[in-house]
Amino acid sequence: MTATVPAAPAAPAARARAHRVTLPGPARLLRLELRRSIMPWLAPLFAVLFWLVTYHPAMANQPLWNIRSGIVPSHTMLAFAPLLAGAAAWAGSRERRRSMADLVGMTALPRWAGQLAAWAATTCWAEAIYLAGVAAVFVVTAHEHAWGGPLWWPVAVGAAFVAASCALGFAAGTLLPSPFTPPLAAFVMFLALAGGAFAIQDNVRYAQIWPLNVQGPFPLDSYGIFYPYVPDLAIAQAVFLAGLSAAALGTLGLPAAAGGRWLRRAAAVVTAAGLAAAGTGVALAGTARLEAHGMVIPALHDAASDRAIAYTPVCSHAAVPVCVHPAYRAFLTDVTAAHGPALSQLAGLPGAPVRVTQVAVTSVKPDPSNGIAFGGPIVSGRPPVLYLPLAGSSLPGEGSTSAAEFTDFLRQLDGRWIISVVVGLSGQDSELGGAGGNVVPLASPRNAAQVAVVEGLANALGLTQPSARSAGKTPGSRMPVSGAGTSVNPPGNGTPSITNQVRAAAQRFASLPSGARHAWLITHLTALRAGRITLGEIP
C-alpha cells in the first residue's frame, strides 16, 4: 500500500524568486548600482533647478522650436553639469569612503567593470532626469502648436554632456577619493564652463567647442526655421564629449588594481582613442565658419542642410500684403502694423514694394565678442518685393518685450529705410544697408530734395531720428539699416545752410495732408529719384 504525499505549497518568497527574470551578470550589477545610486535622492533638486533655470525661461519665450530646443540643453547643462560632476565624484569615491576598497578589490569581477557599472548607473539616472526635462518642455511646446519640430542635435549634445560630466566627475572621485573631491569637481566644472564662455566671447578660435554653444553667435531664433539646423558644430561637440568620456573612463582601467593585463591594455587603448576623439573635435570646431544659416565645418558639412525647407507663407490682406513664415504666424499682425503706415504712404509709387516677404536673413557678418550683425531688409525683384528678416529681433513675449515694443522697434528700424529706397537714396546706401551698417550720409545739393522728402515722410509717420533710435530701447541684435541716411545731418556735419533748407522743406512736406503727399510723389517721384527736384519745388 502506498500513500501519496501531496506536495507542499511553495512559499510566497520562493514563488516570487521563481518568477523573477534572471539577468546576466553585468545587468544585475547595473541594477544593484541603480538602486544604490545617490541620483534618485538628488532628483527633486534637479527638478527644481530645471524648473527655475530652463523651464521658466523657455516658457517665457515664444513657442518656436528653435528657441526652446536651444534653451533646453544650454540652460540645463549650465546648472546640471557641475552638480552631476560632483554627484559622480561622490559615487566614484564611495568605496574609499565606506572603506570597502580592499573588500571589493579581491572579488572576481575586475575593478574596472565594477567602476564602469557605478558610472553607468549614475549616468542612467542623470540622462533620465535630463530627458524627462527635455520631454516636459517639448510636450508643452507641441501643445502650443509650434510649427515644425524639435531640433534634436542640441538635445543630443546635452545628453553627451551629461555622460561626459558624470565620467569626468566619476574619474576624479575614483582617482582622488576625498571628502573634498565632489565639491571641487563641481567647482572646477563651473569654472571650466565660465572659462569656456569667456574664451568664446574673446573670439578664441577653438572655443566654439564649448558644449553650451548651440550655434555660435547666432541667436536662438535665427536658424532651423527656413533652413534645416546645421549640425556641424553639434557633431564636433558630440565627438569631443564622447572622447572626453572615453578618456576619463579609460583612465580608471589603467592602475594595476583595475584588472588583468589585457584589460589594462584595452583601457589604455580606450583612453588614447578618447583623447584622439576629443582632440579631433576641438580641431574640427576650430575650422567652423559663420555662414548665413549657421556655423559650418567644411569637413562635416552636408549640402542637404543648405536646401530651404518648403512652407506656405501666411499673408495679411493689407494694400501691400505682408507674408511671414507660418512659424511666425502669431506676429503677422505686429509686423503688418509696424510697416503698414510707411507702405501705405508709398503704395502705388514706382519702385515701392508690392509685397513684404519674411526671409531668414539677408546677410550676416561676425562682430567682436562672439557677436553677429544681421543685415536689414532689402527691396529687389520686379515687381519690387521687400524681403524682411526678423532674426535677431526680440519677439513679443521674449524677455520683457511687449507686442507694442516689437512693433515700434520694427517701425523705427526699417521705416526710414523703406522710404529711402523708394525715393532713390538706397542706390548709394543699399550695400551698407544690406550689411546692417548704421551710416548717416550727408545731405548734399545733389540729394537734398530726396533727404527732405524722406525726412518729411518720416516726421509725418512719427519715425524718430536715428540717434534717438539707437539710444532708445532696441529689442534684439539686428542692426539699424542705413535708412538713417535720410535724416537731416547731425550737428557739425554738412553745410549748415543746406541742413536748414532741408529741415524747412521736410517740415513743409510733413505738414501736407497724406493724400496730397501721395499725389505729389506719384507725379514727381521719377524726377525726385533722378535728382531733378530742388528743395524749393517741394510743396
Add this chain to the structure above:
Amino acid sequence: MTAARATAGHQLACLRLVRLYAASRRVLTCLLVLAACAVALRTALHWLPRSGIFAQQIPLTIEAGAAAVIGVTAASPFGDPERAAGRWLPYLRLAAAVALACAAFGALAAGSAAQHLDGGTLGLLRDLAGFTGIAFLTGAVLGGGLAWIGPLGYLAVTMPALSEHWTTPWLWPARPPHDHGAAICAGLVFAAGLAMVTVCGARAWFRR
C-alpha cells in the same frame, strides 16, 4: 601650585581637543583649499573685465566653492559615538564653523585686495555668508559629505538670476551690495545654518 597646574592641564586638554577636532574635520585641508580659492580669485580678477556678467559670475563661483568646502568640513567621521560622548561638541562645531567662515572671508578679501571686485567687500561678505549658511543647512539635512550640493545648486540658480535681473532678495547675489533685503536674507540663512550645524551637526540621514 596645584590649582595652577590643574588650570594649565585643563588648557592643554582643551587645546588637544580642539586640535583633534580640527584634524578629524580636515580643517587644515579646508584652509589650503580656501587659500587656493583666494589665489584663484586674484587670478580671475586680474583677467576678468571690470563689469559685465563674468565679473559677477566667476567671483560668485569661487565664493560658492569656498562655502561648499567649509560645509564639507562639518561632516563627522565618527557619527553617533562622538555625538554621545562629546560634551563640548556643539561649541567645537560653532567655533569651527565661525572660524572657517571668517578664514574664508579673510582669504577671499585678501585675494581681491587691490583688484576690482564687482560688489566690493560688502558684497563678498554678504554672498559668502549666504553661501556658507546654505552649506551648513544642506549639511544638517543631507550630511556633511553632501553639504556642497546646497551652495553649488544655489549658484546654478543665480546664473539666470544675474543675466535676467531677477529681483527677489532671496537671490541676494543678483541684488546690489547695499541692498538691505538681500543682506537680511543672506544673514538669516547664515544664522539658520550656523544654528543648525551647531545644534544638530552634519548628520548623514542616509548612507549612499
